[in-house]
Amino acid sequence: MNAESKVRLRLWLRLLRATRAIEVRVRERLRVEHGATLPRFDVLATLARAEEGLILSELSERLMVSNGNLTGIVDRLEADGLIDRRRRNGDRRTSFVSLSEEGQAVFERMAAEHERWIDELLADVEAEEAERLSTRLDGLLAQVEAHS
Amino acid sequence: MNAESKVRLRLWLRLLRATRAIEVRVRERLRVEHGATLPRFDVLATLARAEEGLILSELSERLMVSNGNLTGIVDRLEADGLIDRRRRNGDRRTSFVSLSEEGQAVFERMAAEHERWIDELLADVEAEEAERLSTRLDGLLAQVEAHS
DNA sequence: ATCAAAAGCTTCAACCTTGAAGTTTTAAGC
DNA sequence: GCTTAAAACTTCAAGGTTGAAGCTTTTGAT
Numbered sequence: 001m002n003a004e005s006k007v008r009l010r011l012w013l014r015l016l017r018a019t020r021a022i023e024v025r026v027r028e029r030l031r032v033e034h035g036a037t038l039p040r041f042d043v044l045a046t047l048a049r050a051e052e053g054l055i056l057s058e059l060s061e062r063l064m065v066s067n068g069n070l071t072g073i074v075d076r077l078e079a080d081g082l083i084d085r086r087r088r089n090g091d092r093r094t095s096f097v098s099l100s101e102e103g104q105a106v107f108e109r110m111a112a113e114h115e116r117w118i119d120e121l122l123a124d125v126e127a128e129e130a131e132r133l134s135t136r137l138d139g140l141l142a143q144v145e146a147h148s
Numbered sequence: 149m150n151a152e153s154k155v156r157l158r159l160w161l162r163l164l165r166a167t168r169a170i171e172v173r174v175r176e177r178l179r180v181e182h183g184a185t186l187p188r189f190d191v192l193a194t195l196a197r198a199e200e201g202l203i204l205s206e207l208s209e210r211l212m213v214s215n216g217n218l219t220g221i222v223d224r225l226e227a228d229g230l231i232d233r234r235r236r237n238g239d240r241r242t243s244f245v246s247l248s249e250e251g252q253a254v255f256e257r258m259a260a261e262h263e264r265w266i267d268e269l270l271a272d273v274e275a276e277e278a279e280r281l282s283t284r285l286d287g288l289l290a291q292v293e294a295h296s
Numbered sequence: 297a298t299c300a301a302a303a304g305c306t307t308c309a310a311c312c313t314t315g316a317a318g319t320t321t322t323a324a325g326c
Numbered sequence: 327g328c329t330t331a332a333a334a335c336t337t338c339a340a341g342g343t344t345g346a347a348g349c350t351t352t353t354g355a356t
Contacts, residue, residue, distance in 0.1 A: 005267035011278040014285040019167040093304040119153035130159040137162040144169045241334040
């Protein structure tokens with residue numbers, strides 16, 4: 001293995017560690033302050049960004065999780081009254097999902113706090129630096145996704 | 149919420165997406181080519197780096213997962229003969245864990261491929277760029293960990 | 297119109313993950 | 327020495343996660 005591969009490997013390990021560190025803290029907060037989990041929050045956030053709603057498979061693609069996984073999470077969110085589920089375009093295969101009124105309200109409260117937590121956690125990252133890093137991670141994502 | 153917090157939020161979201169994208173691909177490869185999972189690989193990798201071995205709680209801290217979680221993973225790795233478990237310093241509370249000979253061999257094979265996969269996935273990231281990003285993520289991790 | 301293939305879900309078993317509660321063992325204070 | 331606190335695990339229930347297998351519905355090719 002050449003030296004470049006070591007450097008890339010290190011990048012991947014750091015990426016994973018940094019992400020996990022933040023993830024652990026966000027999970028904890030979501031649980032303690034909202035009785036929520038990260039996957040549930042992610043689903044609500046993705047729906048909130050989608051305006052109209054999404055079919056399940058679109059949701060699973062955006063979240064990068066399996067379809068089977070989403071079935072369960074969405075089941076529970078629906079049971080809790082946070083999302084609505086209906087058919088789309090008369091296609092009887094699809095499950096079109098959107099935020100309920102309550103889901104919208106609940107999400108907005110969580111999202112505002114979530115933004116605050118991240119702002120606190122990353123307080124020492126200058127805006128410019130954050131911008132730069134974001135751009136690079138975006139590029140990185142694009143490259144990774146180009147591989148199949 | 150001010151503009152800076154939006155930028156930081158975006159950074160976090162990008163971090164998460166990039167990490168997940170890589171993670172999904174690594175998981176798939178580990179499964180298909182080695183019948184392994186990421187958590188198992190992570191445990192082996194951490195032990196391989198530790199030379200002597202580690203007690204469970206040290207392992208859980210490094211991996212940023214709960215103690216209860218590790219019990220199960222380590223149970224299965226032990227059952228598969230990849231790791232050894234014994235007492236340390238006569239302390240009968242601790243579970244001191246290390247790679248078995250087979251575990252060492254299995255890990256080395258996986259690690260070499262893992263490095264290759266990452267090298268392929270991140271092929272378009274220049275070494276210098278990777279270096280820079282790593283350093284920044286390291287700083288970011290330190291800042292996050294400073295928050296409790 | 298027919299029928300094979302694809303799309304969209306759901307179900308399932310196995311594993312991962314968590315935090316809370318409980319057990320055993322060690323350390324600390326008196 | 328005794329007793330309380332702390333440390334290190336394990337167990338457990340609930341939820342998340344996956345890929346494989348299976349079901350229904352739609353699409354596309356003929």
